[in-house]
Amino acid sequence: MAGLTIRGARKDYGRTRVLHEIDVDVADGEFLVLVGPSGCGKSTLLNMIAGLETITEGSILIDDVVVDKLDPADRDIAMVFQSYALYPTMTVAKNIAFGLEMRGVAKPERAAAVDRVAKLLQIEPLLDRKPAQLSGGQRQRVAMGRALVRDPKIFLFDEPLSNLDAKLRVEMRTEIKKLHARLGTTIVYVTHDQIEAMTMATRIAVMNGGYLQQLGTPKQIYDRPANVFVATFMGSPPMNLLPATVRGSGEQAHLEVALGPDGVGGATARTPLPPNVAPDQVRDGRAVLLGLRPEWFSEGATPPPGPVWSFSHPVEVTEPTGPDVMALLSFGEAGITEHGNGELTVRLDADHAARPGDVLQLHADLAKASLFDAESGQSLLLATAGAAPGPDGGEAAHDTATAA
Amino acid sequence: MSAGAPIPAQPGRTLDVAAVDELVRRRARSHRIGRWVIHALLLILAAFFLMPLVVMVMTSLKSMPEIRTGTLLSLPQAPNLDAWRSAWSEACISISCEGLSGNFINSFIIVIPSVLLSVGFGALNGYVLTKWRFPGANFVFGLLLFGCFIPFQIVLIPMASTLGFLGLSGSYAGLVLVHFVYGISFTTLFFRNFYVSVPDDLMKSAKIDGAGFWAIFGRILLPLSWPIVIVSVIWQFTNVWNDFLFGVSFAAGDAQPVTVALNNLVNTSTGVKLYNVDMAGAVIAALPTILVYVVAGRYFMRGLMSGAVKG
Numbered sequence: 001m002a003g004l005t006i007r008g009a010r011k012d013y014g015r016t017r018v019l020h021e022i023d024v025d026v027a028d029g030e031f032l033v034l035v036g037p038s039g040c041g042k043s044t045l046l047n048m049i050a051g052l053e054t055i056t057e058g059s060i061l062i063d064d065v066v067v068d069k070l071d072p073a074d075r076d077i078a079m080v081f082q083s084y085a086l087y088p089t090m091t092v093a094k095n096i097a098f099g100l101e102m103r104g105v106a107k108p109e110r111a112a113a114v115d116r117v118a119k120l121l122q123i124e125p126l127l128d129r130k131p132a133q134l135s136g137g138q139r140q141r142v143a144m145g146r147a148l149v150r151d152p153k154i155f156l157f158d159e160p161l162s163n164l165d166a167k168l169r170v171e172m173r174t175e176i177k178k179l180h181a182r183l184g185t186t187i188v189y190v191t192h193d194q195i196e197a198m199t200m201a202t203r204i205a206v207m208n209g210g211y212l213q214q215l216g217t218p219k220q221i222y223d224r225p226a227n228v229f230v231a232t233f234m235g236s237p238p239m240n241l242l243p244a245t246v247r248g249s250g251e252q253a254h255l256e257v258a259l260g261p262d263g264v265g266g267a268t269a270r271t272p273l274p275p276n277v278a279p280d281q282v283r284d285g286r287a288v289l290l291g292l293r294p295e296w297f298s299e300g301a302t303p304p305p306g307p308v309w310s311f312s313h314p315v316e317v318t319e320p321t322g323p324d325v326m327a328l329l330s331f332g333e334a335g336i337t338e339h340g341n342g343e344l345t346v347r348l349d350a351d352h353a354a355r356p357g358d359v360l361q362l363h364a365d366l367a368k369a370s371l372f373d374a375e376s377g378q379s380l381l382l383a384t385a386g387a388a389p390g391p392d393g394g395e396a397a398h399d400t401a402t403a404a
Numbered sequence: 405m406s407a408g409a410p411i412p413a414q415p416g417r418t419l420d421v422a423a424v425d426e427l428v429r430r431r432a433r434s435h436r437i438g439r440w441v442i443h444a445l446l447l448i449l450a451a452f453f454l455m456p457l458v459v460m461v462m463t464s465l466k467s468m469p470e471i472r473t474g475t476l477l478s479l480p481q482a483p484n485l486d487a488w489r490s491a492w493s494e495a496c497i498s499i500s501c502e503g504l505s506g507n508f509i510n511s512f513i514i515v516i517p518s519v520l521l522s523v524g525f526g527a528l529n530g531y532v533l534t535k536w537r538f539p540g541a542n543f544v545f546g547l548l549l550f551g552c553f554i555p556f557q558i559v560l561i562p563m564a565s566t567l568g569f570l571g572l573s574g575s576y577a578g579l580v581l582v583h584f585v586y587g588i589s590f591t592t593l594f595f596r597n598f599y600v601s602v603p604d605d606l607m608k609s610a611k612i613d614g615a616g617f618w619a620i621f622g623r624i625l626l627p628l629s630w631p632i633v634i635v636s637v638i639w640q641f642t643n644v645w646n647d648f649l650f651g652v653s654f655a656a657g658d659a660q661p662v663t664v665a666l667n668n669l670v671n672t673s674t675g676v677k678l679y680n681v682d683m684a685g686a687v688i689a690a691l692p693t694i695l696v697y698v699v700a701g702r703y704f705m706r707g708l709m710s711g712a713v714k715g
């Protein structure tokens with residue numbers, strides 16, 4: 001069983017702290033994706049796991065063994081690089097076999113291992129070529145072959161698909177996922193592409209500014225983001241964050257959402273609280289952000305069952321994407337915060353005939369809705385999985401945890 | 405403008421078939437003229453630079469009477485290799501009359517180890533300065549660079565006392581050491597700048613594959629360094645071969661390189677000046693460097709350019 005444990009890992013470059021107390025536990029056979037914008041520290045963390053960067057504080061365990069002081073070669077890991085890092089003067093076969101050769105594996109065994117991997121990745125005809133004679137997709141395969149051949153405990157992928165064109169990227173994505181299903185080896189995969197993260201991971205670690213923002217399954221991350229960063233980073237288009245205020249308390253508590261001058265029936269709308277909000281977070285007058293993904297809205301005269309917020313609003317512009325139509329609704333100045341541009345994006349059916357100016361009767365599914373503290377950006381829902389304190393300490397997150 | 409409407413012709417700019425033909429012809433003609441001018445210029449320049457070599461070779465093939473009567477550029481009437489033979493094995497240099505052959509071999513004895521050592525250590529230095537960076541690596545590199553700008557003359561006296569201290573004065577080994585030390589600044593500069601462009605991911609990948617310091621150097625970096633190896637070899641070979649000052653200062657008698665012997669041959673002040681022998685000697689002394697350029701020159705250009713453009 002080859003699990004990976006990262007305990008309070010910190011990284012400083014001189015006085016700059018690039019990673020703050022990262023704690024991650026990865027079970028054997030998991031596909032962990034580290035995702036975040038560039039400069040969030042995800043590649044640094046991967047290099048620390050690989051042993052290519054030192055750990056300032058904390059430790060990393062592979063298979064319950066502390067590997068902090070071990071050389072990369074002794075950690076039994078293999079890595080695929082964004083640039084593929086194929087040895088330019090060696091043939092594909094030599095590239096794949098190099099790691100085995102350095103470990104003193106005998107020649108016939110090396111050849112057998114190369115053949116096995118070449119068959120697995122369907123690169124047999126390429127074995128005698130040099131890397132310069134390969135296309136991007138083929139190089140990618142060879143780089144994976146080089147990692148696979150050693151049968152390591154953990155695979156590390158550093159943005160391996162970002163140098164491929166869009167079509168190939170989607171193909172390789174599926175292929176890596178299939179490979180993982182087949183081999184069952186633990187994978188740690190770094191990407192800045194949230195779609196890659198969502199599609200491949202068994203668990204996602206969202207990072208920003210050197211902090212682990214949230215660690216959870218793709219569904220947890222998507223449906224129950226721990227804070228506004230995760231809410232807006234994951235998903236395309238991102239989660240809508242509507243400024244609102246808590247009014248009343250106890251059973252009477254509800255939200256007052258600012259609709260802006262275009263709002264039908266007033267500049268604010270009254271809605272029930274999302275049912276998952278932690279009761280101790282409900283304080284009269286608290287400024288919050290109501291988080292609603294575009295596809296959590298339905299449109300029509302009759303609201304669907306369950307807790308909903310129904311309201312009417314004019315369409316500003318529509319964007320057909322093929323499978324659906326995105327309708328943008330303007331909430332004016334009232335909707336502009338540091339997390340939103342005053343627009344609400346709503347997903348409609350592809351054949352919806354909405355035109356700019358039409359007033360839509362919308363129903364937001366509050367059972368799914370998120371609620372964030374407007375100031376700290378932390379989720380106010382009950383038991384948000386994997387919530388980690390963000391850069392601002394996160395009193396709210398702490399409260400949530402206690403409430404859970 | 406509605407779709408399908410004809411595009412209005414601009415007044416005075418209508419193009420008929422004849423006018424287009426004329427335009428194409430004119431373009432082609434000016435292109436041809438430009439080509440001719442370029443080629444003519446190149447030929448003239450090539451002739452200009454080749455002239456000294458041509459004069460040297462032609463003079464070396466003439467006899468002394470012919471040299472006295474003919475002009476510098478006249479073709480040899482009865483080309484013969486007497487002067488070459490003389491310069492190689494008979495001409496008197498100071499007191500011994502054995503030609504340049506011994507010194508020619510001396511030069512090789514000095515050049516080959518100097519080039520191998522300075523290129524080898526330059527590669528190693530470049531590797532360490534780029535791929536195994538240590539605190540102060542840039543400072544060390546700066547100091548090494550400084551070595552490129554120290555004029556030969558400045559180091560003569562300290563070098564002489566160093567060689568004396570090491571007991572290497574007047575020996576081949578002493579001269580090799582001088583050239584090795586002097587060359588290492590340049591070769592380090594070459595290799596460092598080359599290795600800077602080698603992606604660090606290769607290093608990371610090799611480390612994960614289990615390769616150590618020497619395995620990475622020997623198996624991954626050196627095999628892709630041939631352009632810069634050739635540049636360094638040519639650079640060092642020409643510099644060491646053509647060196648006169650260190651040769652004349654640090655090599656005594658039998659260990660003198662060919663450049664020093666050539667100087668002594670040409671400057672012999674007794675008797676008649678044998679221009680044909682002087683010229684043959686000069687060509688002999690220059691031959692190895694010419695050969696190196698002819699054989700490896702195209703790699704030299706490629707090597708100098710590498711790293712300038714990605715890929």
